[in-house]
Structures are given as structure tokens and as C-alpha cells.
Amino acid sequence: MMMNLDTLYPSIEPYDEGQLLVGDGHRIHWEVSGNPEGKPVVFLHGGPGSGTSPWQRRFFDPEKYRIVLFDQRGCGKSTPHAAEPGADLRFVTTAHLIADMELLRKNLGIEAWQVFGGSWGSSLALAYAQAHPDAVTGLVLRGIFTLRREELEWFYEGGAAALFPDLWEDFIAPIPILERSRMIEAYHRRLFDPDPAVHIPAAVAWTTWEASTVTMRPDPEHIAEMANPERAVAFARIENHFFVNRGWWSEGQLLAGIDAIRHIPAIIVQGRYDVCTPVMTAWDLHRAWPEAEFVIVEAGHSASEPAIQQALRDATDLLAL
Ligand code: STX
Numbered sequence: 001m002m003m004n005l006d007t008l009y010p011s012i013e014p015y016d017e018g019q020l021l022v023g024d025g026h027r028i029h030w031e032v033s034g035n036p037e038g039k040p041v042v043f044l045h046g047g048p049g050s051g052t053s054p055w056q057r058r059f060f061d062p063e064k065y066r067i068v069l070f071d072q073r074g075c076g077k078s079t080p081h082a083a084e085p086g087a088d089l090r091f092v093t094t095a096h097l098i099a100d101m102e103l104l105r106k107n108l109g110i111e112a113w114q115v116f117g118g119s120w121g122s123s124l125a126l127a128y129a130q131a132h133p134d135a136v137t138g139l140v141l142r143g144i145f146t147l148r149r150e151e152l153e154w155f156y157e158g159g160a161a162a163l164f165p166d167l168w169e170d171f172i173a174p175i176p177i178l179e180r181s182r183m184i185e186a187y188h189r190r191l192f193d194p195d196p197a198v199h200i201p202a203a204v205a206w207t208t209w210e211a212s213t214v215t216m217r218p219d220p221e222h223i224a225e226m227a228n229p230e231r232a233v234a235f236a237r238i239e240n241h242f243f244v245n246r247g248w249w250s251e252g253q254l255l256a257g258i259d260a261i262r263h264i265p266a267i268i269v270q271g272r273y274d275v276c277t278p279v280m281t282a283w284d285l286h287r288a289w290p291e292a293e294f295v296i297v298e299a300g301h302s303a304s305e306p307a308i309q310q311a312l313r314d315a316t317d318l319l320a321l
Contacts, residue, residue, distance in 0.1 A: 003219065007309035008058035014069075020107060022073070022100045024091035029077035030070040030104055034062040039137070039320055040110045042068045042101065044117030044124045046143075049238030051076025051231075059116065059303075059312050064320040068113070070104060072097050072124075075234045083233035085194065089241045094248050098128050105135060114319055116312075118142035118303045119277055120239075123247060123254065129264060130257040138319040139266040139292075142312060143274055143301050144282040146254040147247040151281055155210075156184050156243065160275050164213055171209040174202050184243050191237050199237075200229050206236035213275045216300040258289045266292035267315040271299035271308055 017031035034057070041060055045052045052069040060067045073092045074082035082089060105113060112135050117125035122141040129136045145151060154160055161168035172180055179186035190202035204227045211226035212218050226232060266289070270282035279296065286294040295315075299307040 003055070003222070003304040004306060005055055005058060005304070005309065007306050008055070008313060009060065009062060010058070011054065012057055012062050014057075019077075019079075020070075020100075020104055022096075022103055024096070025080065026073050026091060026096075026100075027079050028070050028073060028100055028104070030068060030108075032066060032068050032108065033057045034060060034065045034067040036066055038062075038064050038066040040066045040068065040108075040113035041316070042070070042105070042113050042115055044115065044121035044128075045069075045072065045076075046117075046119035046121050047075065047235055047239050048072055048097075048120045048124070048242050049075045049082065049235040050120075051078075051234075056303075059309075060316050061320055065114075065316070066110075068104070068108065068110075070100075072238075073100065074238050081230070081234055082237045083230045087192075087234075087237060089237065092238065092241065093245070094124065094127055094242070097124060098131050101128055102132060102135070111135075112137045114138040114140070114316075116140040116316065118312075119145050119301065120242075123147060126254045126257070126261075127247070127249070129261045130254070133261050133264065136261070136264055139261070139264055140269070140312060140315045140319065141266065141285075142269040142303060142308065143277045144268060144270060144285050145277040146252070146281055146285075147243065147249065148251055148281070149246075151277065152184065152243055152246075154278060155276055157182075160213065163275055167209060167212050171205055174205050184240060187236070188240050188244050191233070191240050199233060203232040203236035204229065206240070207232040210239075210276065214301040215305060216273055219304070222302075222304075255284055255288045258285075262289060262291055265319060267318065268292050268294045269308060269311040269315060270294075270296050271301055271305065272296050273299065274301040276301040
């Protein structure tokens with residue numbers, strides 16, 4: 001990637017990794033890096049469906065943290081991969097991901113950990129913490145996303161077309177005009193069509209829209225990487241599956257559930273110019289949870305943006321104390 005990651009900690013390698021059998025035929029890939037005696041932190045990747053990348057270890061001081069990364073069901077190095085023919089996502093739901101985190105935590109012998117998540121990672125972090133508040137020592141949340149109707153409609157049903165009309169035309173191109181009033185459902189039919197000539201172009205159009213709008217300046221290498229057919233099919237299928245089902249939450253559930261986690265130290269980092277998960281949701285979270293530290297930075301959505309990197313590093317440094 002073209003990303004400039006100079007703001008983060010140096011690159012490190014994992015000292016342990018494996019595949020955890022979580023049930024329903026699924027295995028999740030996990031790894032641990034940093035200080036084995038350090039403060040445990042778990043990194044939750046976005047999408048859902050994007051998988052983790054080695055640079056994501058670098059948000060944490062490797063002398064202070066024991067850093068856990070894992071690929072959520074169906075993506076990254078977890079199996080079965082959602083791009084496989086006949087992919088079955090029945091056992092890929094928010095409840096399954098939360099249960100997997102608990103199994104992983106216990107398997108690693110961790111009593112409680114800090115939870116760090118951006119975008120979909122922030123949604124999952126909020127849901128996990130609300131289900132298991134005693135397992136969470138702190139929260140770092142970036143690019144807040146709660147899958148409410150207005151959030152999904154903004155990014156996938158035409159709101160953000162006001163800012164990216166050119167890219168929006170490419171996003172709607174695979175969908176016949178009569179189906180465009182419900183883009184997420186129209187994409188669902190194509191992404192799960194068994195014919196690769198149908199699902200691959202749909203997946204590439206879906207991920208290209210997202211990858212092209214997540215940074216203030218488009219990053220051609222990131223866009224190309226996200227358009228890799230296998231990656232794109234898994235990412236688009238998993239995201240779409242969660243969005244069709246609204247995360248299996250009632251409308252506003254994550255914001256309504258703050259009382260269960262209000263006592264947990266938390267830092268919210270939000271890009272002012274985030275087009276994917278606009279600041280309105282972070283603001284609603286801030287209003288619901290004024291005890292959490294709230295930071296708006298002049299940046300877009302992606303954690304790769306230097307101003308976001310700095311704010312997240314500051315956050316993990318603060319919570320390491
Ligand atoms: N999806 C938001 C999300 O979690 C609606 C996410 N946003 N962008 C990404 O993930 C990539 C950087 C992987 C494209």
C-alpha cells in the first residue's frame with residue numbers, strides 16, 4: 001500500500017499464531033505480537049469482511065501491549081472463506097463473532113482486554129462490550145458506525161452520491177434501473193448468485209465504491225487491493241449479509257445500550273470528513289456517552305490517514321498507563 005504509516009509504532013512480527021476451531025465448521029485465524037506480559041488488547045477489523053493486516057499491530061506500543069489480531073469468520077485467513085463457491089453465511093452473525101471473541105480470549109488465558117475497533121470494528125466493539133462488560137478494560141473506537149437505517153442509506157442508497165456523483169455512477173452500474181431504489185438488496189441477489197460472471201463484477205463494484213471513498217485522497221493501491229476478486233467477493237458478501245440483516249440489532253440498539261458500558265474508560269476518534277461513516281453517528285454516541293473522551297480530527301474515514309493514526313496512537317498510549 002502507498003500508505004504513510006510513519007506516525008505509528010515500528011513493524012513487528014507475531015510471536016504466536018494459530019487457527020481456533022469455533023464451531024459450525026468455522027476456524028478463525030489469530031495472532032499475538034508485542035509484549036507477552038503486556039496489557040492485552042484486541043484489534044477488531046472493519047467491513048465486516050475486510051480481515052486484518054500486519055500494519056494494524058502498529059497502533060500499539062509493543063513494549064506495553066500484548067496485541068491480539070484475528071480475522072472474523074469468513075474472511076482473511078479464517079475458513080471457510082466467504083468467497084468460496086456455495087459460501088454459507090448462516091453461522092456468520094454478530095452473535096457468532098461475539099462468541100468467537102470470548103472463546104479466543106479464554107483460549108489465550110486473558111481475563112479482560114482492551115478493545116480497539118474502527119468502523120465496523122467500532123460496531124462490534126460496542127456490541128461485544130455491551131454483552132461482556134466485565135471482559136473489557138477500555139475501548140478505543142474510530143469512525144463510529146452502528147448500522148442504523150440512516151447510516152446505511154447514506155452510504156449505500158444515495159446520500160454520499162452528493163459528494164461522489166462520478167463514483168456513484170460506477171456503483172449503480174451493475175444494477176438495473178428498476179432495482180436501484182433498494183441497492184443493498186439488489187446487490188445481495190447478485191453477490192450470492194452462484195455464477196462468478198455475476199458475483200465477481202458486483203463484488204468489485206461494491207468494494208471499489210467503498211475503497212475509493214474511505215480516504216480524503218483516493219489511494220490507487222488500496223483500491224486495487226480491494227478489487228482483488230477473492231478479497232472483493234468475501235468482503236462484499238459479508239458486508240452485504242450484515243447490512244441486509246442490520247447487524248441483527250434493533251434500530252438504535254448500540255446507542256441505547258450505553259448504560260451497560262458507561263463506566264469503561266473510552267476514547268472516540270472521528271474524522272470530520274468521513275464520508276463512509278459520517279460524524280453524525282459519533283456525535284450521537286458522544287451525546288449518549290459524554291463520559292467517553294471525544295476527539296474529532298481533520299481527516300476522512302480510514303485509520304491509515306495520518307491524523308487518525310496520531311489520534312489513535314495517542315489513545316492507546318493514554319489507555320496503556
Ligand atoms: N464499512 C465500513 C468499514 O468497516 C461500511 C470499512 N470501511 N472501509 C473499510 O472497512 C476498508 C478500509 C476495509 C475498505
